Amino acid sequence: MTWTWFHRLGSPPYVYALAERLTPWFAWPAALLIVGGLWGGLVLAPPDYQQGDGFRIIYVHAPSAWMSLMVYTTMAVAAAVGLIWRMKVAHAVAASCAPIGASFTFAALVTGALWGQPMWGTYWEWDPRLTSELVLLFLYLGYMGLRAGIEDTQRADRASAVLAVVGVVNVPIIHYSVTWWNSLHQAPSVMRLDKPTIPASMLVPLLMMLLGFTLYFAAILLVRLRAEILSRERAASWIRAEVFAT
Amino acid sequence: MPGSSAAGALAPLPAPRSAEQALTGAATVADMEASARPASALDAARLALLRDLQLAFRRRAQLVQPLAFFAMVTMLFPLAISPELARLREIAPGVLWVAALLASLLALEFLFRDDAHDGTLEQYALSGQSLTALMFAKTAAHWLLTGLPLALMAPLAALSLGASAAAIPGIVVAVAVGSVALSLIGSIGAALTLGIKRSGALLSLLTLPLSMPVLIFGARATQLAIGGASFLAPLELLGALAVLGVTLAPLAAAAAVRISLE
Numbered sequence: 001m002t003w004t005w006f007h008r009l010g011s012p013p014y015v016y017a018l019a020e021r022l023t024p025w026f027a028w029p030a031a032l033l034i035v036g037g038l039w040g041g042l043v044l045a046p047p048d049y050q051q052g053d054g055f056r057i058i059y060v061h062a063p064s065a066w067m068s069l070m071v072y073t074t075m076a077v078a079a080a081v082g083l084i085w086r087m088k089v090a091h092a093v094a095a096s097c098a099p100i101g102a103s104f105t106f107a108a109l110v111t112g113a114l115w116g117q118p119m120w121g122t123y124w125e126w127d128p129r130l131t132s133e134l135v136l137l138f139l140y141l142g143y144m145g146l147r148a149g150i151e152d153t154q155r156a157d158r159a160s161a162v163l164a165v166v167g168v169v170n171v172p173i174i175h176y177s178v179t180w181w182n183s184l185h186q187a188p189s190v191m192r193l194d195k196p197t198i199p200a201s202m203l204v205p206l207l208m209m210l211l212g213f214t215l216y217f218a219a220i221l222l223v224r225l226r227a228e229i230l231s232r233e234r235a236a237s238w239i240r241a242e243v244f245a246t
Numbered sequence: 247m248p249g250s251s252a253a254g255a256l257a258p259l260p261a262p263r264s265a266e267q268a269l270t271g272a273a274t275v276a277d278m279e280a281s282a283r284p285a286s287a288l289d290a291a292r293l294a295l296l297r298d299l300q301l302a303f304r305r306r307a308q309l310v311q312p313l314a315f316f317a318m319v320t321m322l323f324p325l326a327i328s329p330e331l332a333r334l335r336e337i338a339p340g341v342l343w344v345a346a347l348l349a350s351l352l353a354l355e356f357l358f359r360d361d362a363h364d365g366t367l368e369q370y371a372l373s374g375q376s377l378t379a380l381m382f383a384k385t386a387a388h389w390l391l392t393g394l395p396l397a398l399m400a401p402l403a404a405l406s407l408g409a410s411a412a413a414i415p416g417i418v419v420a421v422a423v424g425s426v427a428l429s430l431i432g433s434i435g436a437a438l439t440l441g442i443k444r445s446g447a448l449l450s451l452l453t454l455p456l457s458m459p460v461l462i463f464g465a466r467a468t469q470l471a472i473g474g475a476s477f478l479a480p481l482e483l484l485g486a487l488a489v490l491g492v493t494l495a496p497l498a499a500a501a502a503v504r505i506s507l508e
Contacts, residue, residue, distance in 0.1 A: 138455040145451050149442045158505045159438050163452065166434055166498050170456050173487070177459035180483075181466075 010087050013238045016229050019222040026219035033212030040205030048202075054118045059206060061111035063213040064104045065129070068136055069171070071101030071217060075143075076168035079161035091157035092232060094164060095147060096224035100217060102140035108133050128179040135174050139167045153232060290375040291383035298387035301360075312353040312392050313399055319345035320403040331408035338407035339468035343461050345403070346396055346421055347428065351450055353392040354432040357384065358503070362440050371507055377500040385433040385496065393425030409472045416471025416481075423484045424464035430491030431456045437502035460487055 008014050041059035048055040075097035082090035112130050113123045124130070143160055150156035198206075233239055285293075302309055323341045324334055334341075361367045361384075370380045400421040401414040409417070435453035439445035463480040470477035 135455045135458055138451065142448075142452040142455060145448050146438060149439070149445065149448050155505060155508055158508075159502060162434075162498055162502050162505065163438055166456070169494065170459075173459050173490075174455070177462045177483075181462045 010085075010089055012089055012092075012229050012233050012236070013242065015089050016226055016242065019226050019229075023219055023222045026215045026222065030212050030215035030219055033208045034216065037205045037208035037212050040208060041202075045202045045205055046199075051119060054115065055202075057111050057115045059209050061108060061115060062206060063209045064108035064111060065133060066210055067213050067217055068101055068105040068108050068133065070214065071097050071104060072136065072139070072164075072171065073168065074221075075101060076164045079164040082157060083161045083165070088157075088232070089229070091161065092228040093221070093225055094161060095157070096221055096228045098140055098144050098147070100220055100224065102137060102144065104213075104217075105133060105137045105140060109137065128175075128181065131181075132175045132178045135178070136171065139171070143167070285375070287376040287379040290373070291379040294370070294380050294383040295387045298384055299390065302387070302391050308356060309391055309395070312349040313395055315352055316345050316349040316396060316399060317403065319348060320406065324407070335408035335472065338404055338409055338472060339465045341407060342400055342403055342417070342421075342468055343424075343465040346400065346425065346464075347454070347457055347461055349396060350392060350425060350428045350432060351453060353388070354436045354449060354453070355446070357388050357433060357436045358440055362506075367440075367503060368507055371504060377503065378496045381433065381437070381499040381503065382492070382496040385429050385499070388433070389426055389429040393429050394422060396425055397422035404468070404472065410474075412474060413468075413471045416477050417468055420464055420467040420471065420477065420481055420484065423481065423488055424460050424467075426488040427460045427484065427491045428457055430488070430495035431460070433499040434495055434502060437499040437506065440503065440506035460484065463487065 037059060042056055045056070047053050075094045078090045078093040078097065081087055082094060109130065112133065116125050116130075117123050143163055146163055147156045147160045150159055230239065230243070320341060323337065327333065327337070358367060361370075371377055373380075397418050400417050401409075404413060404417050405411070432453050435449050435456075438452060439449045442448060463483045467477040467480035467484060470480065
């Protein structure tokens, strides 16, 4: 097996062109899946026998919460790759991930609070999953704060990469300690390996939304990555050729 | 500056000599005879630890500040909530741990700042000794100077909040073990924010989310100790966090210091 594909990913012009080509391949399926999932979830799925129509917020809430963790993992892996192989593009990927992840985390918190109002009778319940989501938001803010605090890009890259790796070690610890601290939330009903407790008419749109959000993240990441590469390589000559050629 | 004079007083620090050995590749015969063996990572760590302790004891006023801060914060709660001991007893574990967390955060500022200013950290990084071991030594000194006094002072605060004397051993042990983890987590944040001006708010933004498990288990252990129940389960979890911190945090702190020095 050759490693040329990996080495090529270290070259900003190559990645810039690749990201440009790949974006529509993620963006269009994401749009279709999200529109289809929303239609299925908001219109076709029957109301829940206990929660009525209130449960439908899960079609935004659960994928956002899922993405908040997935983006953090992606960011930490990219940061580790950048630290280990000193790959500038990997650091650019990690830097592009952070605001997206923070936005997903914020969306998960807001939708969780909106769901909590009719279900628990309060916007904020100190429930373990909402609390660890809040801590995750602070981890994202810390990462972005550290990056903003260091002027030199390379130092900012490497320092924030160490923080991302430390954070990813801590995320499970934080999650389990918060769960231990309080177990009030209903048990997760999707991620069970035996048979799911929700019917297919509710589950299929949810899975479509999960996949749609994941592809949406990939598309948005590629767009942000191109912007990040442009701003980092603004002095490079290939940019003139790439951007002003058309 | 007292820092540099103290470093001078500790001149027979073997680390620089072995640094030269490491940098030039081989030592001369005279060098080899002068020091029977090269300084091990353990020797270097011990000397760094002693140096930090000696420096700190020459500036005692700085040592007292986090403790005074801890006492102040504890005092704010009765004033803000109510003087009834029955109510204070309920919130005592939380008050104690939030105050301890903030005090340790305040003390973190002293962990690397002076050494970064006078170039000691650079010397450490260039010494050829394991920077991880040196970071561990610095963090250990920091814990001895802030965490341990905090643990010894915590019972006073707890008593003033209505805890019974029987709870004292539990509180001391919980704060002592928990502050080990806090110092180690904090050392990563302090190393990452080296060289950033006005980094106080950023340091707390980096450190506090990572410290949350310590707060949870520590407050729970203290709560059980005040209630007279067995606090072993949360204490063991605190111990696990401290052990995890000992094994991983100095590595991360050393990497962060190297990045900051670039």
